Amino acid sequence: MATSTVTPEVLWAQRSSNTDPEKNFIYLTINVPDVPTGKFKLDLTPTTLSFEGYSDTLKKTYKLDIEFYAEIDEKESKINHSARDVELKLRKKELKEEYWPRLLKDSKKAHFLKTDFDKWVDEDEQNEAADDDFANFGGMGGLPGGMGNDFGNIDFSKLGGGDAGGEDEDESDDDMPPLEGEEEEGEKKEEKAEDIVRDAKEVVMDSRAQGEEHD
Numbered sequence: 001m002a003t004s005t006v007t008p009e010v011l012w013a014q015r016s017s018n019t020d021p022e023k024n025f026i027y028l029t030i031n032v033p034d035v036p037t038g039k040f041k042l043d044l045t046p047t048t049l050s051f052e053g054y055s056d057t058l059k060k061t062y063k064l065d066i067e068f069y070a071e072i073d074e075k076e077s078k079i080n081h082s083a084r085d086v087e088l089k090l091r092k093k094e095l096k097e098e099y100w101p102r103l104l105k106d107s108k109k110a111h112f113l114k115t116d117f118d119k120w121v122d123e124d125e126q127n128e129a130a131d132d133d134f135a136n137f138g139g140m141g142g143l144p145g146g147m148g149n150d151f152g153n154i155d156f157s158k159l160g161g162g163d164a165g166g167e168d169e170d171e172s173d174d175d176m177p178p179l180e181g182e183e184e185e186g187e188k189k190e191e192k193a194e195d196i197v198r199d200a201k202e203v204v205m206d207s208r209a210q211g212e213e214h215d
Contacts, residue, residue, distance in 0.1 A: 008032045008051070008062040011116035015126060018097040023126075026072065026090040026103065027119050032062045033084050042079075042086065046071040046093065047105075051086070064112075067105045070094060099123045 009031040017023040032040070032053050040053030040062075051064040071093040078089040092100075104110060 003054075003059050003061055005061045005063055007112045008064055010064065010066075010110075010113050011119075012103050012113065013116040013119035013121070014092075014099055014103075015121070016092070016097055016099050016123065017126075018095045021076070021091060021095065024092045024095055025077075026068075026088075026092065026100070027116065028088040028090055028103075029116060030062075030064060030086045030088070031084065032086060034058055035062065035086075037081065040081075040086070044072075044074040044077065044088075044090075046074060049088075053086075066103075066110075069100045069102055069105050 011029040011031070013027040015023050015025055015027075028049075030051055032051075032055070034055040034057045035053035036056075039056070040051065043050040048065070048067050051062065053062045054060070055062070068090075073091040073093045076091040080087045103113065
């Protein structure tokens with residue numbers, strides 16, 4: 001099968017703050033299933049992101065190059081790589097109460113870019129929104145591709161997880177308890193079999209008795 005090169009789907013959401021850097025970020029998800037750690041590289045600068053990864057199972061090369069609407073702080077940004085995707089928390093460089101009007105510098109609509117409605121919160125509802133969970137995210141210092149090779153605090157615990165397209169384990173019917181009707185039916189079959197065996201024994205014994213009388 002020939003290898004194809006595709007642009008991965010990208011989901012994004014954002015938060016903003018003019019006082020708290022931790023609440024002033026872009027949430028980016030690059031959907032690249034079955035791309036292992038050693039088969040991708042990601043380069044992040046204040047204005048651009050480049051990603052390239054290869055999936056052995058899908059025989060696909062994923063390639064992405066984007067330029068941000070405004071600058072981000074790549075040193076304060078974080079990553080989480082799973083068997084399904086690469087998630088990024090990109091710290092906005094400028095503290096600002098207003099949202100970015102878009103993710104990309106180019107105002108032209110990008111076919112691969114979609115709003116992440118699971119994570120999106122309207123600008124005027126941020127204070128009421130629940131805090132985001134970034135417990136699985138690590139620093140960018142260990143990214144493959146020129147940004148270190150020790151993988152820093154990146155959490156790869158999700159790699160190979162069952163929720164990432166893995167096959168479900170076959171459930172054996174041997175361990176399933178019989179239904180009530182099936183159990184009664186089984187008992188009746190056993191009783192019938194016992195009756196047949198008993199009748200057969202009686203026939204044999206009668207035959208032997210008759211043979212002895214003739215002798």
